[in-house]
Amino acid sequence: MRNLQTTHIPKAAADLVFGTGKDHNMTDSSTIIVDREGLDHLADALIDEAVEELDGTSFQPTLVAANDTDPFPIPSISEPYQRAPELTALAEDLLKRDVQIIDDMNWTLKGATVRYLWKQKGGSKRGEARTSDVSRLGGLARHYGRADFTVWIAVDHAKEMKPTYKQVRAMIFHELSHIEKRTTEDGEISHHLRNHDVEAFTGELELFGMWRDELRVAAEAFQQVGLWKPDREGESGDE
Numbered sequence: 302m303r304n305l306q307t308t309h310i311p312k313a314a315a316d317l318v319f320g321t322g323k324d325h326n327m328t329d330s331s332t333i334i335v336d337r338e339g340l341d342h343l344a345d346a347l348i349d350e351a352v353e354e355l356d357g358t359s360f361q362p363t364l365v366a367a368n369d370t371d372p373f374p375i376p377s378i379s380e381p382y383q384r385a386p387e388l389t390a391l392a393e394d395l396l397k398r399d400v401q402i403i404d405d406m407n408w409t410l411k412g413a414t415v416r417y418l419w420k421q422k423g424g425s426k427r428g429e430a431r432t433s434d435v436s437r438l439g440g441l442a443r444h445y446g447r448a449d450f451t452v453w454i455a456v457d458h459a460k461e462m463k464p465t466y467k468q469v470r471a472m473i474f475h476e477l478s479h480i481e482k483r484t485t486e487d488g489e490i491s492h493h494l495r496n497h498d499v500e501a502f503t504g505e506l507e508l509f510g511m512w513r514d515e516l517r518v519a520a521e522a523f524q525q526v527g528l529w530k531p532d533r534e535g536e537s538g539d540e
């Protein structure tokens with residue numbers, strides 16, 4: 302009889318790699334029972350399967366051809382997380398754009414793997430619905446997820462918001478903008494999460510104006526784009 306061992310992996314990693322794990326000998330969503338030798342083997346096989354599913358070429362074209370103002374189809378999912386090949390395709394399309402800001406983003410993201418997921422419930426943060434987020438994976442989650450970051454969009458909030466393609470692309474851009482690249486003196490590269498360029502309350506602006514440097518920078522950007530509305534046609538300019 303084989304010497305079975307119980308190996309615990311973080312729930313996030315289990316969700317990412319194994320799904321509910323029904324077929325994978327998992328006693329619950331965070332525990333997998335397998336002999337030591339078999340663990341890496343099993344994980345490799347499952348990850349390969351997942352990556353194949355993710356990187357399959359069968360979807361791309363229709364997504365890229367969709368209009369900016371079309372509503373983005375939000376799936377119904379039965380698990381806490383589900384891989385989102387349609388978001389991967391949208392992100393890949395976004396990162397192919399020939400503008401400086403995307404060049405900069407590609408430079409930053411080089412060497413970092415990002416996985417795109419649907420999340421069943423986005424929850425809230427300080428009373429505000431979290432429609433999308435980015436996480437930096439560490440330790441086992443990173444090992445088993447084979448990714449440095451995950452970007453997710455919450456199915457429950459997205460179904461209420463009914464975002465257009467352009468808005469989902471903006472969401473992805475926003476989350477990817479949280480990723481920054483650091484280089485040590487020895488030239489070693491690592492990726493981290495950073496905060497927003499600007500965080501403010503409208504009341505603060507009304508009462509004190511542009512009292513901080515980042516508010517002045519943001520004000521300039523706001524002036525440049527004018528009053529852009531996501532649902533108005535023919536204003537994207539970058540298509």
Ligand SMILES: [Zn+2]
Binds near residue numbers: 479497
């Ligand atoms: Zn953010």
